[in-house]
Amino acid sequence: MAETAVTERPAVAEAPPARPSLLPALNARVPWLVRHAGWLGPIAVALFAGVLRFWNLGYPRAFVFDETYYPKDAWSLLHQGYEGVWPSTANDQILGHPQSIPLESAGAFIAHPPLGKWVIAIGEAAFGLDPFGWRFMVCLLGTLSVLMLARIGRRLFGSTLIGCTAALLLSVDGLQFVMSRTGLLDGVLGFFVLAAFGCLLIDRDRVRARLAEPGVDGNTVRLGLRPWRLAAGLLLGMACSVKWNGAYVLAAFGLLTVLWDQAGRRAAGARFPVRSMLRHDALPAFGSTVLLGAATYLASWTGWFASSGGYDRHWADGRSGLVPAALRSWWHYQSEMWRFNTTLTTPHTYQSNPFSWLVQGRPVSMYWQPVSVGQRGCTDTGGCTTQILAIGTPLLWWTACFALLYLLYRWFFRRDWRSGAVLCGVAATYLPWFQFQQRTIFSFYMVILVPFLCLAIAQMLGAMIGPPGVTARRRAIGSVAAGAIVLAIMGCFLYFLPLYTAEVIPMTGWSDRMWFTTWI
Template sequence: MGILGWLLPLIVMVIGGLLRFVRLGEPETLVFDETYYVKDAYSYLLSGYEREWPEDPDADFNSGNTGIILGTPDYVVHPPVGKWMIAMGMLIFGSDNPFGWRFSAAVVGTLSILFIALIAQRLFGSPILGAVAGLLTAVDGHHLVHSRTSLLDVFLMFWLVVAFGALLLDRDHSRRKLAAKLSMLAAAAPGGARPTAADLLYGPWLGLRPWRIVAGLSLGLALGTKWSALPYIAVFGLMTVLWDMNARRVVGVQRWITGAVLRDGLQAFASLVPLAGLTYLATWTGWFLSSDAYNRQWAADHPAPAWEWLPASIRSLADYHRAAYTFHEGLGSEHPYESTPWSWLVMGRPVSFYYKGDLGADQGCAVEACSRAITSVGNPLIWWSAAIALIVMIFFWVGRRDWRAGAILAGVAAGYLPWFLYPERTTFFFYAIAFQPFLILALVYCLGLILGRSWAPPARRRTGLMLVGGFVVAAVLLSAFFLPIWTAEVIPYDQWRLRMWMPSWI
């Protein structure tokens, strides 16, 4: 990868970082679900596990009173990783500092721009398309809002992107290694090592695959952030084995399916599933080390002779998970910003994270009435184009067997389709941040088709550059238009209303 391959991704990362870190501490109050996760993170700093808060915790916390005496252990339904990551920012910058609450979210949001740009560059073989993927991520409002607020979903997205990138690197590394081993076997001298019958039938074993281990660790951390990472473990595991099957088929291995299953699949399973599981368990270390965290002594109060061979802490944690799963499965309370998965791709009901109306001159308003908002609506040009791009991707995957289209669709499907299994559950548009990077990749795939091949006739290439450049410029300008309602700027009420393109956005 040349200097341009590093320079362009770094430039778009810096652009995204400026958008995320400038005025990160505004508003100075907890917004939306920060009221849960920031306080849980503060509990971790004090105790290593979640504890209950006083009667009016928002008022205390927003006033800078973080010397609050916390109560008994609290029951929560999300694993610890995202909250520990929030806590790291609070540890560095202070628990009473809004910049500290949101620092970690801004860091992973900014880093994800770099990783998405590098992933796109690897997939499409173009530094320009890689930079376009990074820039579209950097300026999109949905990603920006998540990067400027301390919800768990941005951390989930980050670890999934890392896992996907690691599997791409494993794909490249393993194919080079397979080709090298087969060449060595084919060129073996008469007195040297001879290929075995198994080598000829199934292909060689490729040895340790460190990038798969990185992917397994990342998936475990994603699962330790939110359970909605679970489908990704299954989908990414199947995807990487299919890549191995195709690699053995292409190089002429006779029994390439069996060879991939026996010589790659078992290791893939061990690297992704048990390793992710062990990583997930390790994320509960604070809970394990405590004596009075929620449900910590459940096993002692509920003896079960048939399960005595399991450590009491594991049995207690298992019951905790049973209760949490029951909660998630039965979550059906009405919420003003709930939305069905059917509406997510067109942003039918984005979530208002924060809104203050009727602001006066004392709050920076130069007209009769102003508003201040954080709305998780994405850039409409990016999102609506990406929804159309998914249809194109299906044709290229089915019709042309393009592995890149299949990999991107797998990333969307793992994060999107499982939500349709719970039609009665209360769901929100902001869950879509988990698979948004794959929507961006789908869009850039189609922009690459418009751009054309590097060896295309000059006139065709110029037309493609103009069309893609025009799309990117339009997306950036539209983001500049929506930026005030993503970053809590004080604007006249009629300007806020002008940005509410659909009645369902209000």
């Protein structure tokens, strides 16, 4: 029997080898994917957003809306250190073949601080005074905003899925898409505001971890140097250096961070958390946000101080005073800017009231060109058109209205700090505009609001799916409903995409997309 067993073994060995199982390889990869999903997911969504935004970025080869101001100011800053004067024929000369750049050395009055134009100038330095050049940096920051929002949502809600959902919604919002492809200041402002919000979230988590350490007394502990709050203060100062409405965000976020400190000390057992916060946290917070922000704002004017040809640069020369003449001239310039920005009431076809912004009642047409039959591929007998319409994806904004109501409920009745944080961002970027009922203002200013709307929707969708521990049936129904909302928003974005990219479409197709007369 032993010999038989031995002689039978070779026959078994000569049988065709079994196909190796893929399960070990998959099991080895899955933990790696799970371990790095917190970055892989956000990067994937950001790449999707980047491809959408950078595709054919140099089209149309034209000055779109207020691009007639900021790219030229950026070029002047790059070469002179201050905004110079351009002749009325400058647009045609810049876009002409061959190109000529008729920049004059005389200083020009400008309505906004210089940092946003310095950012635009980086792209111009790399690619020239060309539509692709002056849109490049705004597009890059718009794409990075998608990446940041995914990470912010992940940290805020403790869920990579919810964070990536918020970022996906941002990537398919029409307003953020258009403003990422246009050389205006608002997209730059939105990047700095969102980055500051993210830094404050990291600072909050680190402070909570410090207060949770054994033996820490919430009444007396000093929290020491807080680099992430310093970074937030720097970013908020940069936001103010792009547009002055960044100051409202600075004030709101400064209040938010000290309220978080108060709540953290209460959780750490402080008997008098307000008193402890005022004693140990309020002054450092003021220095980290307000003082650092003011210093950053002043530094953004370095080019104006270093040059001699800027507008009002020598206004105080020959006037006596204790303060250096350059600073007094600068202060006078700031007062002139304030007067202009608070008294601008010149009527504009596309101006609108903030009451209509959340429902996208009056979008802004930034570019419009009729196209005759037979030109540029137009075959429709009624003619064609090409337009860039700065309108948020309607279904996203309308869904956000319900999401904001849900967050108000969560914050007021459940004391949900996450809802309060998002609502703080909404309030800081939206509510201040209601005081300007007579000023000429536009709905595209709300591009800085869009990330917070996307966070609100993502939080609501997460609640629809359900918390851990719910039944499989409940989770399945919630997942289908949440997925259907996201797909509907993406489909709405694709439907309006021709109006975001100046695609040539028949007039009938354009009319079909004008759902309301106020959109025309």
